[in-house]
Amino acid sequence: MALDFGILIQVLFWGLYAGCIYILLATGLNLIFGVMKIVNFAHGELLMLGAYITATVFVLSGFNPYVLIPFTMFVLGLIGIGVERLCFRPILGTGKLNEIFLSLGLIYIFQNGVALIWGDDRQVLNSPYQTISVPIGDIQLPLDYIIIILVTALILVGLYVLLRRTDLGRALRATSQNRKGAMIVGINVERMDMISFGIGSGLAAAAGTLWVVSGQVFNPYMGSLPAIKAFAIIILGGLGSIPGAIVGGLIYGIAENGAAYFLGGIWKDSISFLILIVVLIFRPTGLFGEEGE
Amino acid sequence: MDKKQIALILGILLVSAALLAGCTQQQAPPQGIKMGAVVSLTGAGSNVGKHMKQAAEMAVSEINAQGGVFVKAYNKKLPITLIVADDETKGDSAVKAVTKLISEDNVDILVGGYSSGVTTATQGVIAEKKVPYVVTGASSPDITRRKDVNTSYFFHYCPTTAMYGQYTILFVDQVMRPAINERFEFPDNRTLRLAVLYQDSAYGKGVLNGVISTITANNLNIEIVSNQSFKLGETDFRTTLTAIKAAKPDVIYPAAFPSEQIPIVTQARRDLNLNTIILAVETNDNPDYYKGIGRFGEYSILESRFSPYTVPPTSVAAADAKFKADYIAKYGAFPDMMGVSTYEGVYVAAKAIENTGTLDKAAVRDALANLQMPQMVEAIKGGIIKFSPDYREVQFELFMTQLIWDDKAGENRPKIVWPENQKEASFVLPDWYQAGTG
Numbered sequence: 001m002a003l004d005f006g007i008l009i010q011v012l013f014w015g016l017y018a019g020c021i022y023i024l025l026a027t028g029l030n031l032i033f034g035v036m037k038i039v040n041f042a043h044g045e046l047l048m049l050g051a052y053i054t055a056t057v058f059v060l061s062g063f064n065p066y067v068l069i070p071f072t073m074f075v076l077g078l079i080g081i082g083v084e085r086l087c088f089r090p091i092l093g094t095g096k097l098n099e100i101f102l103s104l105g106l107i108y109i110f111q112n113g114v115a116l117i118w119g120d121d122r123q124v125l126n127s128p129y130q131t132i133s134v135p136i137g138d139i140q141l142p143l144d145y146i147i148i149i150l151v152t153a154l155i156l157v158g159l160y161v162l163l164r165r166t167d168l169g170r171a172l173r174a175t176s177q178n179r180k181g182a183m184i185v186g187i188n189v190e191r192m193d194m195i196s197f198g199i200g201s202g203l204a205a206a207a208g209t210l211w212v213v214s215g216q217v218f219n220p221y222m223g224s225l226p227a228i229k230a231f232a233i234i235i236l237g238g239l240g241s242i243p244g245a246i247v248g249g250l251i252y253g254i255a256e257n258g259a260a261y262f263l264g265g266i267w268k269d270s271i272s273f274l275i276l277i278v279v280l281i282f283r284p285t286g287l288f289g290e291e292g293e
Numbered sequence: 294m295d296k297k298q299i300a301l302i303l304g305i306l307l308v309s310a311a312l313l314a315g316c317t318q319q320q321a322p323p324q325g326i327k328m329g330a331v332v333s334l335t336g337a338g339s340n341v342g343k344h345m346k347q348a349a350e351m352a353v354s355e356i357n358a359q360g361g362v363f364v365k366a367y368n369k370k371l372p373i374t375l376i377v378a379d380d381e382t383k384g385d386s387a388v389k390a391v392t393k394l395i396s397e398d399n400v401d402i403l404v405g406g407y408s409s410g411v412t413t414a415t416q417g418v419i420a421e422k423k424v425p426y427v428v429t430g431a432s433s434p435d436i437t438r439r440k441d442v443n444t445s446y447f448f449h450y451c452p453t454t455a456m457y458g459q460y461t462i463l464f465v466d467q468v469m470r471p472a473i474n475e476r477f478e479f480p481d482n483r484t485l486r487l488a489v490l491y492q493d494s495a496y497g498k499g500v501l502n503g504v505i506s507t508i509t510a511n512n513l514n515i516e517i518v519s520n521q522s523f524k525l526g527e528t529d530f531r532t533t534l535t536a537i538k539a540a541k542p543d544v545i546y547p548a549a550f551p552s553e554q555i556p557i558v559t560q561a562r563r564d565l566n567l568n569t570i571i572l573a574v575e576t577n578d579n580p581d582y583y584k585g586i587g588r589f590g591e592y593s594i595l596e597s598r599f600s601p602y603t604v605p606p607t608s609v610a611a612a613d614a615k616f617k618a619d620y621i622a623k624y625g626a627f628p629d630m631m632g633v634s635t636y637e638g639v640y641v642a643a644k645a646i647e648n649t650g651t652l653d654k655a656a657v658r659d660a661l662a663n664l665q666m667p668q669m670v671e672a673i674k675g676g677i678i679k680f681s682p683d684y685r686e687v688q689f690e691l692f693m694t695q696l697i698w699d700d701k702a703g704e705n706r707p708k709i710v711w712p713e714n715q716k717e718a719s720f721v722l723p724d725w726y727q728a729g730t731g
Contacts, residue, residue, distance in 0.1 A: 004539060007535055007538070007539045010535050010565075011532055011535055014529075014531045014532045014535065015532075017531075018529065115335070120334065120335050120339045120343075121339055121340055121343070121581070122337070122339065122340060122552040124555055124556065124559070124585050126559075126587060130563055131563070133566065140566050142563065142564045145564075215556065215559055215560065215563070215564075216528045216529055216556065217528040217552055217555065217556055219339075219552075221335070221336070222528075256532075257531075257532040260532040260533055260536070261532050261533075261535060261536050264521060264522055264533075265493075265521055265522050265523035265524065265527065265530075265532075265533040266493045266522050266523065266524050268523075268524070268527075268532075269524065
């Protein structure tokens with residue numbers, strides 16, 4: 001296949017867009033894992049819930065879906081807090097199997113609950129900017145995708161400021177680094193669990209909103225594959241590492257789209273896991289991971 | 294007579310009574326005919342599966358309103374009990390669903406089947422148990438032509454990928470290519486550049502093979518400049534479409550389900566500015582498709598045999614209109630193509646049972662093989678529904694529609710542009726159309 005520079009830029013652009021969804025999803029997952037050290041397989045369902053909430057409010061109110069992002073993040077944050085309090089808090093420390101089965105159960109509850117409320121049908125929404133493209137050289141880049149990349153960057157900057165520049169952020173990082181030490185210095189670690197789950201869920205909601213706005217099909221079962229990829233990303237990037245989640249998400253987005261272009265669409269999902277295997281062979285803790293994780 | 298003799302006589306009488314009662318029970322008719330409907334209520338095929346289920350229910354309801362199906366062996370009409378199973382558009386789930394229908398529900402006959410890959414996964418079980426199956430949605434010709442499974446119990450009541458692939462490519466050659474050549478003043482012998490984007494399944498590969506064999510068999514001046522595959526259920530086609538765009542096609546032919554075709558069309562036209570004509574396979578002639586593609590689907594082409602929004606000017610026009618009216622009255626929505634073939638499939642199954650007068654599966658299978666009944670809602674070649682003797686396929690009358698924007702409906706509406714005897718409008722090459730190359 002002949003390599004045209006304009007085509008290459010477009011493929012990279014689609015990869016960047018896909019990477020944004022993965023970054024937000026994986027960062028949220030890593031935040032939860034970092035603080036609580038639990039694995040939540042239902043994280044993809046939080047993305048799905050975010051997609052449905054945004055789509056529903058958009059259809060009912062007509063509000064710009066980008067403007068709805070903070071609202072959806074807030075709603076999912078509350079749902080996340082509820083899930084942490086009611087589901088994970090009682091079983092914390094009782095064993096990994098309990099966490100796994102609990103999150104598997106949550107998957108079915110969320111999927112079937114959404115199917116019951118909204119139906120099973122695959123749906124698609126149209127962004128208010130869908131007809132607008134931005135010419136960059138010979139290429140016409142859809143405005144929506146530029147906005148998606150900027151929104152993702154904005155959210156990540158906000159997360160950085162929260163974690164690095166605020167007392168809350170320092171408390172979260174302390175809990176993630178050394179839970180007992182955090183308790184000793186007076187940090188309410190259970191409150192940190194709740195907040196990290198809320199923020200992680202909010203990030204998943206943002207990913208779901210951007211998924212919907214970009215015109216991708218959504219349905220109650222859409223969260224499964226992105227969740228698996230998010231787990232692969234956090235393993236690739238290093239468990240608990242937010243920079244790892246960002247780099248891993250970008251690598252995955254670009255690699256998937258590169259594979260789809262050069263090898264064919266059916267390689268899109270396979271390449272992600274091939275990369276994971278290769279990285280783990282040479283660096284078992286992941287790109288940014290630490291020993292023992 | 295002593296006590297022993299009395300006891301012996303009583304014992305003989307009791308055993309005789311028991312045997313006679315058993316014989317009587319064996320002669321008692323079943324409570325009804327159990328018809329299993331295999332549909333995709335969840336998963337990638339769910340947009341279509343709901344119509345298949347609803348249409349099957351409507352057909353059963355109509356038949357039962359007349360008392361059911363007369364079965365000569367019991368000298369009475371038996372109502373149909375429809376047992377719906379969700380295959381989840383997945384092979385393993387379909388096998389479980391079909392196994393339950395056959396082993397637990399003891400169905401007499403099966404109808405339905407949408408995804409070819411999913412349907413072919415169930416064939417081993419069904420062939421082993423020898424249950425007649427009227428397949429009304431899955432279009433891979435392998436269903437009745439494969440050699441590794443005994444397909445004698447499978448009856449293909451919908452066009453195969455070979456049939457509609459051929460129809461579509463002949464339309465492209467006979468109508469689109471001359472229109473493109475005329476617009477851009479290309480020489481008549483310019484090769485048309487075709488891109489095929491197919492689902493990586495028996496269905497998608499079947500369409501690709503149908504395209505290739507039609508081009509070869511008819512020596513058409515069409516070149517496949519790009520063929521790209523995608524996994525079932527894919528939602529992001531941008532990169533794949535970018536690869537197609539790089540090949541500079543004149544026409545793009547996706548072989549996709551509605552849940553895939555919708556993002557293909559919108560992403561191609563909106564995100565990649567692919568100013569080309571996009572074709573669509575008949576399974577997309579579904580109300581959700583028109584809604585989903587919005588204005589981006591304007592001027593696209595859709596091969597069909599039953600459309601929710603147009604009626605071909607054939608002898609089935611009245612039946613077509615009645616079916617739509619009844620369906621809308623019952624379900625508040627327009628029916629789709631797979632729904633109507635499933636509706637007819639239920640009637641076909643019922644007719645076969647009536648013809649053979651028994652629920653014996655082998656006899657019903659033979660009755661299906663020898664069936665001849667008048668066409669119903671969809672036009673059939675020759676006006677008679679019958680399965681071919683070699684591969685148990687039915688020849689439908691197909692047509693090509695072009696989607697034209699309707700301001701009043703706020704959606705595109707189809708106009709039949711081919712063949713000539715069904716045409717209601719001429720094919721239009723839009724002003725924004727760009728040929729792949731000069």
